[in-house]
Amino acid sequence: MKSFTLVNPTTLDGALEALADAMDRRGRSKAALLAGGQDLLTELKEHLAEPEVVVNLKGVPGLDAILVEGDLLRMGALATLSAIEAHPGILERAPALAQAAASVASPQIRSVGTLGGNLCQRPRCAYYRLEEAKCIKKGGAECFSYSGRNKYNAIFGGGPSYIVHPSDLATALAALDASVVVLTKKGLQTTPVERFFTLPSEGSILKETILKPDEILVEVQVPLDALARGSAWSKFKERASYDWALASVCAAIEKDAGKVKRARIALGGVAPIPWRVPAAEALLVGKALDEAVIAAACAEALRGAEPLSENGYKIPLAKGILTRVLRGLA
Ligand SMILES: Cc1cc2nc3c(=O)[nH]c(=O)nc-3n(C[C@H](O)[C@H](O)[C@H](O)COP(=O)(O)OP(=O)(O)OC[C@H]3O[C@@H](n4cnc5c(N)ncnc54)[C@H](O)[C@@H]3O)c2cc1C
Structure with missing residues (x-):
């Protein structure tokens, strides 16, 4: 996992501000939002997401109502x-x-x-989740499931990705x-x-x-x-x-x-x-x-x-x- 700065806002405006601060000049984000972490932590550990800033929403009161x-x-x-x-x-x-x-x-x-x-949450397609596979969802050129293993993939609305x-x-x-x-x-x-x-x-x-x-x-x-x-x-x-x-x-x-x-x-x-x-x-x-x-x-x-x-x-x-x-x- 790449190291990151953890930001713990206590208001939604604070969270929004933290996200805005993490945008670069080209409008690309260096941040990720953290809620329960059940998906995000896996993404971080497997280098599927490498944010510089993680904005933790859990400190915002009332958002669980x-x-x-x-x-x-x-x-x-x-x-x-x-x-x-x-x-x-x-x-x-x-x-x-x-x-x-x-x-x-x-x-x-x-x-x-x-x-x-x-x-x-992000897709569960095995190619997307495989760190080494640079599939189309990760900026690659191809959806590997189209001609590869696709038992779990789409039968409607697919192309160019079949998640x-x-x-x-x-x-x-x-x-x-x-x-x-x-x-x-x-x-x-x-x-x-x-x-x-x-x-x-x-x-x-x-x-x-x-x-x-x-x-x-x-x-x-x-x-x-x-x-x-x-x-x-x-x-x-x-x-x-x-x-x-x-x-x-x-x-x-x-x-x-x-x-x-x-x-x-x-x-x-x-x-x-x-x-x-x-x-x-x-x-x-x-x-x-x-x-x-x-x-x-x-x-x-x-x-x-x-x-x-x-x-x-x-x-x-x-x-x-x-x-x-x-x-x-x-
Ligand atoms: C073994 C396993 C089995 C699972 N099975 C199922 C299943 O059968 N069905 C199913 O539906 N799910 C399933 N899940 C997925 C699970 O439900 C999600 O991972 C979980 O709900 C994510 O919630 P979280 O709060 O932990 O999100 P996090 O991991 O904190 O965030 C997930 C993503 O959402 C973004 N995010 C979080 N909150 C916000 C917000 N408020 N605004 C904008 N972006 C936000 C984060 O940046 C991140 O990209 C499974 C997960 C695991 C690990």
């Missing part, structure tokens, strides 16, 4: 995953979010890992129509979760979000409406714990008189961003969730998938998980 204000859930960036999975208001009014948080890693990681860190986004909470929050609040030097900016994440073909290939190096994700907001109440989550992983999704599904369904009034579905583990499937959602609207409708929506959801040499299994897997989730919601 979880508040239910009427029909709005507000979660601070430092809220831990274990606090989210156990929060009574979330369990009752946005069950899929609690289920997604509970599916992450292990109790130890969830008790330290934060919401902001979970959404901003899948590792965050389970991102998938759930995309289905729940959540927004992220980012502190910039111009003030607070609120963006729908789906626009927060970027495909490798958009924005910078070196990043997964719109977040700039001198900005801080401070809060996530979720509407606690009928859609959130009718939400469910499921994830398939190779190991029982300590593992990311091979594929996951979050579906949120609002019903009226037994028929679907509104539907939002996001797939995880299949694309570089949480992958919404609007055509499958549209197919559900106005119908009862019977077996024929569920089968049609699942087929539609996976239409257009472009598997690589080793990950075609993700198509039937994601269909199976979506079937299970929709049957549960029926």
